[in-house]
Amino acid sequence: MPTVMYTPKDIFDQEFKTSMRGYDKKEVDEFLDDVIKDYEIFASTIEELRKENARLKEEAQKAPAASRPASPAASSSSSIAATTATNFDILKRISRLEKEVFGKQIIE
Structure with missing residues (x-):
């Protein structure tokens, strides 16, 4: 130094x-x-x-x-799990919106 x-x-x-x-x-x-x-x-x-x-x-x-604090490896795996859950939630919401907007068209 x-x-x-x-x-x-x-x-x-x-x-x-x-x-x-x-x-x-x-x-x-x-x-x-x-x-x-x-x-x-x-x-x-x-x-x-x-x-x-x-x-x-x-x-x-x-x-x-x-x-x-948890080790970086542990925190990154929990972060990946949180992201995956978030992506899954987003897909579910999109599916519900599609059913609302295009409900009759999807069923036919």
Whole structure:
């Protein structure tokens, strides 16, 4: 995993050489201030997510097997059964509608 190269303090303390046709120092400082704010937000968000991830891993290990979600294979087979039942129900409904609409014609 890549490591972080700069801390917010490193960005804040960074000094650049000035030249005759250089950038406006005030504008660069304002931009770097915004970068530092974003960087601090990212760092705190990453830390919060790491803590939440660790907590969720602990909960998952402590949870009994019965309360865990079914395996993908089991859920896919129940999903196929549900789809099949749904398709069968749709065919029954279509059949009933056809009898209502074309009732006399089907019987003849």
